[in-house]
Amino acid sequence: MAVEELSHVAAARRIQRLTSHISPTLTSPQQLQTETCSSRSKKLVVNGEALSLYMKGKHRDIQEKVHEFFNSRPDLQTPLEISKDDHRELCMRQLYALVREAGIRPFRYVADDPAKYFAIMEAVGSVDMSFGIKMGVQYSLWGGSVINLGTKKHRDKYFDGIDNLDYLGCFAMTELHHGSNVQGLQTTATFDLITDEFIINTPNDGAIKWWIGNAAVHGKFATVFARLILPTHDTKGVSDMGVHAFIVPIRDMKTHQTLPGVEIQDCGQKVGLNGVDNGALRFRSVRIPRDNLLNRFGDVSRDGKYTSTLPTINKRFGATLGELVGGRVALAYSSVGVLKVSATIAIRYSLLRQQFGPLNQPEVSILDYQSQQHKLMPMLASTYAYHYASVYLVEKYSEMKKTNDEQLVADVHALSAGLKSYITSYTAKALSVCREACGGHGYAAVNRFGGLRNDHDIFQTFEGDNTVLLQQVRNLPPCLDNE
Numbered sequence: 103m104a105v106e107e108l109s110h111v112a113a114a115r116r117i118q119r120l121t122s123h124i125s126p127t128l129t130s131p132q133q134l135q136t137e138t139c140s141s142r143s144k145k146l147v148v149n150g151e152a153l154s155l156y157m158k159g160k161h162r163d164i165q166e167k168v169h170e171f172f173n174s175r176p177d178l179q180t181p182l183e184i185s186k187d188d189h190r191e192l193c194m195r196q197l198y199a200l201v202r203e204a205g206i207r208p209f210r211y212v213a214d215d216p217a218k219y220f221a222i223m224e225a226v227g228s229v230d231m232s233f234g235i236k237m238g239v240q241y242s243l244w245g246g247s248v249i250n251l252g253t254k255k256h257r258d259k260y261f262d263g264i265d266n267l268d269y270l271g272c273f274a275m276t277e278l279h280h281g282s283n284v285q286g287l288q289t290t291a292t293f294d295l296i297t298d299e300f301i302i303n304t305p306n307d308g309a310i311k312w313w314i315g316n317a318a319v320h321g322k323f324a325t326v327f328a329r330l331i332l333p334t335h336d337t338k339g340v341s342d343m344g345v346h347a348f349i350v351p352i353r354d355m356k357t358h359q360t361l362p363g364v365e366i367q368d369c370g371q372k373v374g375l376n377g378v379d380n381g382a383l384r385f386r387s388v389r390i391p392r393d394n395l396l397n398r399f400g401d402v403s404r405d406g407k408y409t410s411t412l413p414t415i416n417k418r419f420g421a422t423l424g425e426l427v428g429g430r431v432a433l434a435y436s437s438v439g440v441l442k443v444s445a446t447i448a449i450r451y452s453l454l455r456q457q458f459g460p461l462n463q464p465e466v467s468i469l470d471y472q473s474q475q476h477k478l479m480p481m482l483a484s485t486y487a488y489h490y491a492s493v494y495l496v497e498k499y500s501e502m503k504k505t506n507d508e509q510l511v512a513d514v515h516a517l518s519a520g521l522k523s524y525i526t527s528y529t530a531k532a533l534s535v536c537r538e539a540c541g542g543h544g545y546a547a548v549n550r551f552g553g554l555r556n557d558h559d560i561f562q563t564f565e566g567d568n569t570v571l572l573q574q575v576r577n578l579p580p581c582l583d584n585e
């Protein structure tokens with residue numbers, strides 16, 4: 103047969119198949135190729151209780167406690183239609199209720215039992231993703247920076263207030279002009295030998311801290327990442343010691359007024375996560391005590407001398423960022439949580455939804471169509487695979503926190519960067535597939551895909567942009583890419 107003829111036959115066959123989808127009456131029952139896996143097939147008996155226990159392991163109880171508490175409190179559930187400002191206040195109330203009413207104290211697990219912390223975060227995120235991220239900002243980012251980058255004096259002073267939410271705080275790393283390139287940050291912390299203080303300053307508009315969670319409304323403190331500037335006796339007069347972290351009070355503890363020298367703006371309505379109050383911070387020569395330097399990897403003495411156990415700026419920078427991988431682990435883990443919710447909704451609906459079918463017989467469940475199975479079954483398998491991959495990541499991370507073993511630190515860095523980017527990119531695409539797999543009903547807000555998609559989308563960017571993280575996994579400095 104000539105090539106042209108062959109393509110005509112193929113085209114005719116395709117048209118016939120498409121027609122049979124659109125108009126089942128034109129099709130004989132034999133032509134409807136379905137793979138039965140819905141309710142008409144023999145029902146599979148699954149011990150759901152045992153499976154859930156196996157998958158959730160020893161942290162199932164704490165997750166159930168979170169779900170039971172919020173299911174019993176309709177006043178704390180997020181309505182479908184809610185303004186940004188109301189959503190922010192509701193998320194704050196949800197966090198207070200978790201800690202002060204349900205008696206769940208996530209902060210104690212951040213360092214001592216990370217697996218339990220991540221399990222709480224997953225459960226909280228399924229109540230409202232904004233609530234999960236708000237909790238993450240308070241405990242992993244603000245709290246985590248204090249206990250991981252600070253020393254005993256910081257833990258003694260701040261632990262209880264962070265834990266009981268008296269000290270609400272922010273993690274102020276990103277600037278308007280520098281996000282992925284953290285080494286390019288421009289905010290300065292200049293040591294003043296006379297007063298024994300650091301002066302925190304925003305040198306230009308590009309150095310305004312931007313996107314900072316908890317800053318627009320609720321935060322009292324911020325861990326501010328800034329270049330440490332020390333006086334020297336040479337002709338230069340000052341020395342730039344690289345990016346360090348400092349605790350900076352931003353609002354008055356009693357009146358909640360913004361403190362002198364600090365300017366706070368609201369980042370406004372976002373695509374999702376509107377329950378989180380992201381804001382911008384500008385510092386105009388704000389003075390803080392020398393003790394507010396989070397000094398685990400580098401310290402400044404009363405006479406302005408710098409000491410560190412690590413030899414170079416790059417090593418100190420690496421160690422500082424290395425302590426922050428917990429946020430990345432949390433996102434990989436929580437993203438699998440979103441994938442579980444989304445795949446469950448789409449698969450359950452596909453079993454119940456019926457379209458087309460043999461003449462004079464019940465219509466066929468849409469999950470019996472191979473195209474629907476191709477969309478959802480590999481996704482279900484991937485969800486299990488990512489679940490176990492993220493559980494493994496959490497185990498490695500917990501081991502790393504206990505041992506500080508150098509090889510483990512390197513492994514967790516690579517694993518968390520790779521899995522965070524791979525899983526969050528997969529989940530972002532899966533959310534669209536699931537919405538489409540549920541047809542028009544997938545588009546109703548009540549069925550959650552829209553909210554999940556908008557809230558989850560930024561998982562691909564914060565805690566390290568996915569493209570940049572994959573470059574790190576490849577172990578090449580990003581700047582070499584175009585060379």
Ligand SMILES: Cc1cc2nc3c(=O)[nH]c(=O)nc-3n(C[C@H](O)[C@H](O)[C@H](O)COP(=O)(O)OP(=O)(O)OC[C@H]3O[C@@H](n4cnc5c(N)ncnc54)[C@H](O)[C@@H]3O)c2cc1C
Nearest residue numbers: 273274275276280281282313314315563564565567569580
């Ligand atoms: C809702 C929200 C909450 C946030 N919360 C906080 C917070 O609490 N605290 C905080 O400090 N920050 C926060 N951030 C900031 C966040 O961490 C940054 O947005 C993120 O690090 C990415 O930086 P960027 O936005 O400047 O993007 P950019 O770095 O400008 O990236 C833009 C694009 O350029 C690409 N790109 C960049 N560099 C390279 C390269 N070398 N090679 C190839 N491609 C490249 C990226 O892949 C990306 O597609 C938040 C952001 C949002 C949106």
